[in-house]
Amino acid sequence: MASERIWTAGLLIIGDEILSGRIQDRNVAPIATWLNLQGIRLREVRIVPDDVERIAAAVNEIRAECDYLFTTGGIGPTHDDITVEAIAAALGLDVVVHPDARAALERYYEGRGGLTDARLRMARVPEGAELIANPMSGAPGIRLGNIFILAGVPHIAAAMLEALSNRIEGGLPLLSRTIGCHVPESEVADLLARTEKAHPGCQIGSYPFFRDGRLGANFVIRSTAEETLSECEANLVAALVAEGREAVRGGI
Amino acid sequence: MASERIWTAGLLIIGDEILSGRIQDRNVAPIATWLNLQGIRLREVRIVPDDVERIAAAVNEIRAECDYLFTTGGIGPTHDDITVEAIAAALGLDVVVHPDARAALERYYEGRGGLTDARLRMARVPEGAELIANPMSGAPGIRLGNIFILAGVPHIAAAMLEALSNRIEGGLPLLSRTIGCHVPESEVADLLARTEKAHPGCQIGSYPFFRDGRLGANFVIRSTAEETLSECEANLVAALVAEGREAVRGGI
Secondary structure (H helix, E strand, O other): OOOOOEEEEEEEEOOOHOOOOOOOOOOHHHOOOOOOHOEEEEEEEEEOOOOOOHHHHHHHHHHHHOOEEEEEEEEOOOOOHHHHHHHHHHHHHOEEEOOOHHHHHHHHOOOOOOHHHHHHHHHHEEEEOEEEOOOOOOEEEEEOOOEEEEEOEEEHHHHHHHHHHHHHOOOOOEEEEEEEOOOOOHHHHHHHHHHHHHOOEHHHHHHEEEOEEEEEEEEEEOOOOOHHHHHHHHHHHHHHHOOOOOOOOOOO | OOOOOOEEEEEEEEEEHOOOOOOOOOEEEEEEEEHHHEEEEEEEEEOOOOOHHHHHHHHHHHHHHHOOOEEEOOOOOOOOOOOHHHHHHHHHHEEOOOOHHHEEEHHHOOOOOOOOOOHHHHHEEEOOEEEEEEOOOOEEEEEOOEEEEEEOOOOHHHHHHHHHHOOOOOOOOEEEEEEEEOOHHOOOOHHHHHHHHHHHOOEEEEEEEEOOOEEEEEEEEOOHHHHHHHHHHHHHHHHHHOOOOOOOEOOO
């Protein structure tokens, strides 16, 4: 197998409301899933407070390590929405009003009280940025090269991702197969380690559960190569069955 | 007001299953809430994959910035559970079997097939560590000075936190008050910014919602000083009412 380039992304979640425990983040899993479909691995997530310096520092650290950076949160009209300033500061860019964003907000707020100074904040972008369509409300997302600035509200972030689908470069998607088994994972730990080792390019994760009064685990095999993945799956199923266990393809 | 020491924690979530999008993290919000009750602020969260070097690097970066470090995940019996090795590597410590953890696992697995090599993995700790009781299953959590190594399964992590309640030093808890209002946040953005500025020591966050067909926002005021907080709350309510809006104490 030719060595393949792995494309990576980092995700920066911006918001005091997550760090205070007031709300539970609901963006990581859908963004991770979407990235996989684009052939991009989510390499790291960071959650930082509404603080320009902290955001800017995290932006520059993630940019140095990943092909892409996605952010969520902090692009609304209020004083605590500082993502645009912070990213501009991180990159040494000016903040400017994007004419298309201004026009979109003018249309959106026509009949809703008009475009005030606070609302105009949502048209500000780091110099040179393009917009990401927001079909749900007035404020667009922002693309600046390999940086994607999304809304914090999950259904709006998801709509913005939709607008980006198949439009950014990635590599081979990471494929996975899940096998469930009603077994304490500690009883098959060696078997899992041996199976992973015997199939280079595959990783096996073990995720225990206790459900309906029964202990068990799901084993998730991941690989970018369909053939290797199928072989590893078949061998793991066979090994479990040889030990007298029931292996449930697709997971439990 | 005397200047107060702010105690901080960082949270490191370890797991390919979160970064792949397979499961949604459910530990951040409860840990953040628990930390607030101990008078400790959650300063940063990072999610990293099951990779010794990546975990170790994040451990050392967070340790340099925060008073405490909490981790979740990667302390089970399988080959992908590498948190203990990674933290020991970060600190330059050996990994040893803790006699009390071994004894606890022996008791737990008596009549469940006994203590195998895989299960004994769960008794390993960085040299010098103490255990954190796990009332739910065999494997204990681990405390190593200001580092707390918790399970990834949310109800087990929560039980381990319970065992730590009021046992680690913190400062003043961050108090909060929430005011809800059926108003587009952009219409009160200036008012919020002015109110925050007029009450040093208070931060106001604005969290919009669209619920039951109505647009609105919750404004969360945070401060460690009860009196300042009450004054800020009263003034924000008065300012909203003066604009002819209904302000709902406690939030909507």
